[in-house]
Amino acid sequence: MMLLDLLPIALLGAVLGMDVVTFPQAMISRPIVAATLAGAFIGNAPAGLVMGAVLELLALEMLPFGASRYPDWGSASVVGGALYAGQAGDPAGALAATLLGALATAMLSGRSMVWLRRLNASIATRERDKLDKGSIAAVTGLQLIGLTADMARGFFVTLVAMAAFTPLVRAIVVSWGTGARSSRGVVVAIVAAVSAGAVWKIFHVVGRARILFVVGLSIGAAALLTR
Amino acid sequence: MTIPPPARSVDASRTLPFGIWLRMYLRLFAVQGSWNYETMLGNGIAFCTEPALRLLPGGINGQRYSEALGRQARYFNAHPYLAGVAVGALARAELDGVPAPLIERFRTALAGPLGSVGDRLVWASWLPLCSLIALGAFGLGARPVRVIAIFLLTYNIGHLILRGWGLRVGFQRGLRVADALAHPVLRKGPQYVGTAAALLAGITIPLAARELIGGGRFLAAETILLAIAGGVLLARFGGRFEGWRLSLAILTVFVLASVIR
Numbered sequence: 204m205m206l207l208d209l210l211p212i213a214l215l216g217a218v219l220g221m222d223v224v225t226f227p228q229a230m231i232s233r234p235i236v237a238a239t240l241a242g243a244f245i246g247n248a249p250a251g252l253v254m255g256a257v258l259e260l261l262a263l264e265m266l267p268f269g270a271s272r273y274p275d276w277g278s279a280s281v282v283g284g285a286l287y288a289g290q291a292g293d294p295a296g297a298l299a300a301t302l303l304g305a306l307a308t309a310m311l312s313g314r315s316m317v318w319l320r321r322l323n324a325s326i327a328t329r330e331r332d333k334l335d336k337g338s339i340a341a342v343t344g345l346q347l348i349g350l351t352a353d354m355a356r357g358f359f360v361t362l363v364a365m366a367a368f369t370p371l372v373r374a375i376v377v378s379w380g381t382g383a384r385s386s387r388g389v390v391v392a393i394v395a396a397v398s399a400g401a402v403w404k405i406f407h408v409v410g411r412a413r414i415l416f417v418v419g420l421s422i423g424a425a426a427l428l429t430r
Numbered sequence: 431m432t433i434p435p436p437a438r439s440v441d442a443s444r445t446l447p448f449g450i451w452l453r454m455y456l457r458l459f460a461v462q463g464s465w466n467y468e469t470m471l472g473n474g475i476a477f478c479t480e481p482a483l484r485l486l487p488g489g490i491n492g493q494r495y496s497e498a499l500g501r502q503a504r505y506f507n508a509h510p511y512l513a514g515v516a517v518g519a520l521a522r523a524e525l526d527g528v529p530a531p532l533i534e535r536f537r538t539a540l541a542g543p544l545g546s547v548g549d550r551l552v553w554a555s556w557l558p559l560c561s562l563i564a565l566g567a568f569g570l571g572a573r574p575v576r577v578i579a580i581f582l583l584t585y586n587i588g589h590l591i592l593r594g595w596g597l598r599v600g601f602q603r604g605l606r607v608a609d610a611l612a613h614p615v616l617r618k619g620p621q622y623v624g625t626a627a628a629l630l631a632g633i634t635i636p637l638a639a640r641e642l643i644g645g646g647r648f649l650a651a652e653t654i655l656l657a658i659a660g661g662v663l664l665a666r667f668g669g670r671f672e673g674w675r676l677s678l679a680i681l682t683v684f685v686l687a688s689v690i691r
Contacts, residue, residue, distance in 0.1 A: 227459035228510055230557065230585050235564050239574045248574040256568045256638055259561055261674045266553040269507060269545060270467065274674065296688060303685050306678040323466035327473060334473070334503040337496030342476045342503055349464030349473075380691030381684075384650070387643055389684055392656035395639045397673035399657065400664025402631040405554055407665075409624035419632020426633065427640055 206366070211244055212285045213362040219277035220357020223267070224316065225350050232277030234258030238284030238305075250293070251284035257302055258283055260394040264401030275312035278357045282308040282364045286372050295386050296379030297372075302390060304368035312360045319356050323349050444522075446482060446601060453481040454517060458593050461513045469505045475517060476503035482521035482601075498524040501533060507541045509548020511592045516540050518600020519607040526604060536605055543608070547616050552592070555623035560585040562630045569637025 219240070222232035231237065235255040242251015258280050265273045283305025290297035326348060327334070333341035379386070406412045446454070461474035479502050486494040502524075508516055519540070523533050564581035572580070599610045639657065643650075664673055 224465055225460065225463045228462070229459075229582070229589060230560075231582065233561065233581065235561065235568070235581055236578050239578055243574070252568065252574040252577060253642060253644075256565060256642060259565055260635070260638065261677055263558055263561055264668075264673045266549070266557075268549050268553060270470070296685075299681060299685055299688070303678070303681045306674060306681065309674065310678065320466045323464050324468040327464065327466055327469050334476075335500045337499035337501075337503075339480060339490070339499060342473055342480065342499060345473050346460060346463040346477045349466075350460060353463075375685060375689055378689050381688040386688065388650050388653040389656075390681075391639050391642045392653045392660065393677050393680060394642070395635055395653075395657035396660025396664060397677055398635055399631075399661030400668045400673055402558070402628065402635070403661070403665035404668050405558055406624045406628045406631070409621060409628060412624065412628040415625060415629040416632045419629040419634075420636065421632070423633040423636040427636055 209362055209365045212241060212281060212365055213358050215241060215244060216278040216281040216361025217354045217358035219281055220275050220312065220360065221277075221350070221353050223275045223277045225353040232275075232280070234262050234276050234280040234283070237277050237280035238287075241281040241284030242288035245285050245288035247288035250288040250290070253298070254283045254287040254301060254305065255280060257298070257390065257394050258305060260398035261306075263398050264404065266405070272313060272317060274309035275316055275357070275360070276309060278312045278360045278364070279305050279309035281361055282368065285365065286368055289369070290372070290376065294376050294379070295381065295383035296376050298390050299386050300372045300375040300379075301368075303375075304364065304372055308360065308364040308368070311364065312357075315356050315360050319349075319352055322352060444601075446521075450481045450485070451597070451601075454478055454521070455514070455594060455597055457481070458510075458514050458517065458597065461517075462510050469503070470507040471510070471513060472502070472504050472506040475506045475513065475520065478513070478517040479521045479524070483524060485525060494524075497530070501530060501537075504537075506537060508544035509552060511552055511589060512544045512548040512596050514593050514596030515544055515600040515607055515610065518597045518602070519604055520600075522601045522604035528605065532605070540607070543611050547611055550620045551616060551623075552588075555620040555627065556588050557585065559623050559627040559630065560588075562627055562634045565638045566630065566634040569634055569639075569641045571641065 219232045219237045222228060222230070238255030238258055239248055239251040242248045242254065245251070258276065262276050267273050283301055286301040286304050287297060290301065327345060330341045330345060402416065457478040461471060461478055463477070464473045465471060476499055480499060483495050483498050484490050486492055486498060488494060502520060506516065520533065520537065523536065560581055563584055564577050567577045567580045600607050603610055
């Protein structure tokens with residue numbers, strides 16, 4: 204992929220990266236949306252949806268409470284969706300390798316959000332006098348700087364991740380030595396375990412949650428057998 | 431800290447001109463635009479209340495406007511979707527001429543409840559429920575457009591209503607807005623949503639897992655056993671680490687092993 208080919212994906216990463224915190228928080232940055240959109244950009248929305256579902260199961264656990272540190276799933280999902288959608292024929296190892304790329308991007312993007320918050324803080328401190336005096340230019344300026352910087356952050360995170368992981372994933376897939384069925388099974392087992400643990404972590408305080416979860420599992424198992 | 435009682439009775443019939451209300455509502459979507467570790471949402475609150483502050487005597491060049499804007503740009507924290515409650519209430523307090531020390535005390539007291547109520551209702555209940563609904567649709571084989579539409583429509587109905595309700599009730603009640611936080615949806619909502627989500631999670635996770643395996647194939651016994659064992663371990667010890675980081679570590683080892691093999 205040429206740098207020029209990466210620009211639309213990087214722009215998508217910028218827009219969806221913003222949605223995580225700064226604007227508009229409509230959850231278009233959730234993996235199931237973001238990765239599917241990235242897949243559609245590459246021309247393979249169903250593959251994007253598969254990566255989106257995998258990442259969504261993992262993201263269930265992360266609740267973006269206040270000042271806590273969490274990954275930017277928006278940019279990471281765009282990277283994951285685009286990488287996976289680009290694997291023609293879905294070779295063995297493609298899902299595992301692209302998921303690895305997406306999670307590494309999530310780690311990088313989470314750090315970049317901390318750097319952005321520090322940058323905003325330093326600008327706010329520098330502008331403190333003007334803000335205290337009620338300068339609308341300072342208030343609006345700080346908002347615009349924050350929004351623009353966040354967009355730039357998402358853009359560069361996506362661009363760098365795509366540039367780094369596109370050749371790496373290709374190299375991994377070429378030399379992959381585990382069978383397709385086992386490779387997929389390991390990924391599915393990991394995300395199913397993490398999502399089940401997440402559901403327990405979030406909802407165990409709710410009355411009858413344990414029973415309801417088991418009842419749900421029974422219904423889910425029955426649906427699996429009948430479908 | 432408790433929310434201070436109102437200094438005077440609030441005229442509930444007072445409303446904002448529609449154009450100003452709309453500008454404040456739209457600005458709420460960027461309330462976290464300059465979120466930072468020093469003032470957190472503070473600057474965003476000033477940005478969102480600003481259209482209403484133009485109604486103060488003297489307008490944008492008046493002293494009351496400057497003082498009010500400067501006050502609103504200080505530290506504040508809340509859940510972003512419920513920040514509208516604060517924006518509405520603070521704008522109302524400024525327009526009603528409530529003394530500055532009382533507004534500052536009110537600001538301080540309001541932040542905690544708006545954070546915890548919003549976190550429980552939205553991040554820990556509504557968002558996971560909507561994710562599970564979308565994953566369920568995926569598990570049942572819905573096409574990509576349909577999965578995205580189901581998620582975004584379901585989630586954003588709650589999102590958009592909550593932001594609009596917050597701004598409206600905040601402005602209507604001013605310093606008496608604490609009563610609004612006792613609304614049944616805010617108090618009982620997380621419990622009901624959590625109940626539904628626990629049931630739905632049980633149905634959704636196996637269906638989504640089967641769909642991920644793809645091609646109508648059944649989940650292999652070892653995959654099911656691994657998932658159950660991992661899920662139990664994470665439920666038991668999950669508070670000590672984050673699942674996605676653990677996944678990254680396991681995947682790294684698996685990928686290395688598969689490449690070296």
